[in-house]
Amino acid sequence: MKNGIQNITPLFIRDLAxxxxxxDWTAAVGASIVIGLVLTLxxxxxxxxxxxxxxxxxxxxxxxxxPPITTAEMEAIREIYRVRESRFLGGAATTTTADPRGxxxxxxxxxxxxxxx
Numbered sequence: 346m347k348n349g350i351q352n353i354t355p356l357f358i359r360d361l362a363x364x365x366x367x368x369d370w371t372a373a374v375g376a377s378i379v380i381g382l383v384l385t386l387x388x389x390x391x392x393x394x395x396x397x398x399x400x401x402x403x404x405x406x407x408x409x410x411x412p413p414i415t416t417a418e419m420e421a422i423r424e425i426y427r428v429r430e431s432r433f434l435g436g437a438a439t440t441t442t443a444d445p446r447g448x449x450x451x452x453x454x455x456x457x458x459x460x461x462x
Contacts, residue, residue: 394400
């Protein structure tokens with residue numbers, strides 16, 4: 346039976362099954378060099394395509410310009426921000442607001458809020 350399997354198996358497969366350090370290291374280094382060359386060439390090709398603009402399209406899409414603003418409109422905008430700035434810096438304390446609880450809390454006849462008994 347052993348002779349039958351050896352006759353069917355090709356010679357190069359039988360050679361690969363036997364350890365041969367020189368052949369194995371040569372194959373490993375050769376494969377590494379080929380893979381390194383392929384990666385280097387691919388990286389260079391990709392870099393070339395990016396720098397020439399054929400891979401990534403960086404063309405500027407023309408847009409419509411914004412409508413012009415008149416001097417009067419600009420002064421109105423500045424005045425809005427001046428008012429906001431004055432309210433922020435010191436005028437916030439002068440703003441009065443109603444107590445939101447006043448309308449929603451029922452009161453008794455003497456003016457005190459009712460308790461939920």
